[in-house]
Amino acid sequence: MQILNSILGYAADEPFDSALHDLSHAGKVEYLTISPEDTSRRRMKVITNKGTECAIALNRDQQLSDGAVLNISADRAIVVRLAQQKWLLLEAQNHAAALEVGYFIGNLHWKVEFEGERLKVALQGPLQTYLDRLELLIKAGKIRTLTEDD
């Protein structure tokens, strides 16, 4: 188990940028993919894309973000890669339905963003779990789900 207890710097900044460039040519850069929600954790167990088991244990004043360099040596570098947030897009049939779905989602404490007339729900678990909760509103035609391409 590789212990990672400090953010040493960021991949885009020198001197890390040049060092990581050199290490990457030798296939010595490993990435830890972290979900947006998990960036708030200071401690967690994760596995790099090359299978290295890691235990992250940061001080409270440090927070994970994309490009954070957690380990670097002549043999290996370990860099955080932020996973893309997945969203469920919803569109309400009318104002009354919008109020109803807003109230409903508020009660469920889901994280949302507004995009014009669409409501974006941040997926922090399986999509089906969210669709199950919304089933009655969808079946009643009060809301419809959209894809990112709609």
Added chain:
Amino acid sequence: MNDTGLRLQASGGLQKSAARIGIGGPVGSGKTALIECLIPDLVSRGIEVAVVTNDLVTKEDAKRLQNSGLISPDRVLPVEAGACPHTIIREDPSLNIAAADKLNSSFPELDVIFIESGGDNLASTFSLDLVDYWMFVIDTGAGDDIPRKKGPGIIRSDLLVVNKIDIGPYVGANVDLIKQEAVEVRNHRPTLLTDCKRKIGIDLLVEQLIQDVLFTDV
């Protein structure tokens, strides 16, 4: 690595920064009893412990732990929610963060701070700004349909603890069914069974915490 005098350094050993572990669940599910079981087991392994308790309008849980003889009373800090407890572990956890920070600065040797909060049935969850890891405690006395109800505490917690497995048979609750359905709805994320009266499952729980978040075995 090139030799340009770069002050790059590899990560070394584990720094002393206490893990923060949330313990949530319905009132009466046995969270405080669980902490009373965890403390001596952790201490026997050389792990330094402190606790933040959350009560609605009293310091009941804090007093119970402070009077337990299991932990120095000044390592237990009460927070009075004054309202729905979930609001101060999720929406605005600043009171709890301040309490944990205070314990951390008073006792820099700490390995773990437990933050206990009850209430809100199956819906309470912890802000990850407050804790690194959180467990949700249910008890068999509440019935064997609890996992099927899929509350956020059941689904999203890092670890589900099914407590009071000793009383399940007396209330017609099928403990095996609870375990099976909990594992299913949680997509095989950790679920453990405990009985605090007979100290069953406590060692497994401690080992799970060490493996997932304390890392004292590394």
